[in-house]
Amino acid sequence: MKTLKQTLLAFTLAAVGAGAALAQDAGGYPNQPIRMVVPFAPGGGADLTARMVAEPLAKELGQSIIIENKPGGGATVGARIVADAKPDGYTVLYTTPGPQLTNPYLMKSLPYDPNKDLKPVSRIAIVPSVLVVNKTVGVKSVKELIEKAKKEPHSIRFASAGIGASSHLSGELFKVMTGAQIDHVPYRGTGPAMQDLVGGRVEMAIDSLTVYMPFIESGDLIPLGVATIKPLDALPGVPPIADDLPGFDSSPVNYLSVPGGTPDAIVQKLNTALNKVLSQPELKERMLKAGLLPEGNTAAEMQALVVSEQAKWKKVIEVSGAKID
Template sequence: MRSETRVLLVSGLCGGLLAMASSCLAAAPYPTQPIRLIVPFAPGGGADANARRVAEPWSKALGQSIVVENKPGAGGTLGASFVAQAPHDGYTLLYATPGQQMTAPYLFKNLAYDPFKSLVPVGKLSVGANVLVVTKSLPVHNVQELIDYARAHPGKLGFASSGVGSTSHLAGELFKQKAGVDIFHVPYRGTGPARTDLMSGQVPMTIDTLSVYLPLIQSGDVRALGVSTLKRDPAFPDLPAIAETLPGFEAVPVNYIAAPAGTPRAVIDKLNATLNQVIADPRVRNSFEKGTSLEGGSPQEMEQLITTEQAKWKALIERAGIKPE
């Protein structure tokens, strides 16, 4: 009996120690190691620049470094797939744009992740204006002149985008649809490469991130025709809204942070709280270019916005006759 009692005592003690160890592990502070922030586009674009602007102050708020990594391709879905398949421990995050969850279900047939289920929002980061810009050699100076030129040269004008399913892609499709013009899509692996070809005249037009193209507009390397918001941007009152020529035209990129599904709620909540803290900092807000509005909010609010935007873009894609590839 004494031997049995001794075995039971030892077993109970071991069980208690294991339970305590598990409890301590579960209660371990987060984060305890560097965090990877995946940008699903090439370096040099708006998403890349904004991710780097937020990474440093967010690192300080969390007490751990945030390392920005670029994984471009397939309209941002390659980077999204990488994050979706990463361990759901909060150490691999996605700098998300509309192309990974809001539009991907309707543009790609064989995704390696489920846009509806594989990723969960951490929080909203920003909303930015896009701008319609053309190469200097194109003989147009306003939206109506561009429409007239496109109608006179059907099938000759290509519009650049940062990738299939990106806001710049769908903005171009929306322009094509509302203006009734025959233009074609030229996808790139990020805004940076598209910008380079636009400057050199390899592609004549794009509707992409205002903050990225602003220096080129100011230097005269490209010509701005209008912003993609319903009304003029207060920071650029002399730049018309495309909607002044094409009523109802609106195509604005929503940027947010996402994590793999299954990431613990406590981790999501900490990431969200610190992200909102960073967004509220005037120094961070001032570091972002004009035309970008930092907004923040809860994971639940971002989840609802994703659902709303999915319905909006699905309708546009179907009207445009775009088939999943």
């Protein structure tokens, strides 16, 4: 039977060990370069934003951040690399909705568990989208568009950059929430979709504001609503789609994730550093000029957002029948 002295000694050693483990979890972190995996090719929007954020984040953490582009498989190649990495905070994923929010429902299987193998750290930015119609459609509001689509089934076609693209899923969300019979026309990329929309061969699209802004300014396309909950300074006078369709929110989010087993203390350290740099005026200005809304949150808030977004897109994808081989 242990004496009181032995029991107290054991308790003290356990407490010291736990404290040492916690210190090891985050106290010395980071003490080596961090690898930031971007699951897309160099030069794209996510890659450019990741590089924009990585520079000030590296300064804040006191360690270099090395960008590694790992495109392929609808972003699953890069996501798997991070999911399989050692959960020590030295491999992170700069991600968009695909790997964790939409691919689980678009693809038959994934090479990782989107909920167990990836752990959200923080939101980084919202990529604001806008609902635009060709000027010949003859509607001036989301309400009028919905009325026209219901009165004249299949008269409205929406363009997308391809099956599973945010422009596709946003259009499908609009269909589900309105109950209108509008038709999807997928293209191989944003360029061809934009060309046919401006040319009047399709009637509407919901896609990135930066893509369509030049045509809004020229008067070729009419912006009916933004896909964010709040109005955008870049489009004064254009209300959120949610004003006529309560709850509509489909602007893609960019965020940071780490391997699933990463200690909470390291996640918190990354979250704190990331939110600090997102508040820097210089970075905010650069991101706004690039058409992004810099907006961080807590790790718990990001996890809650992942859960709610998964539920939303699961329903939309199931109703639409969309699949990626």
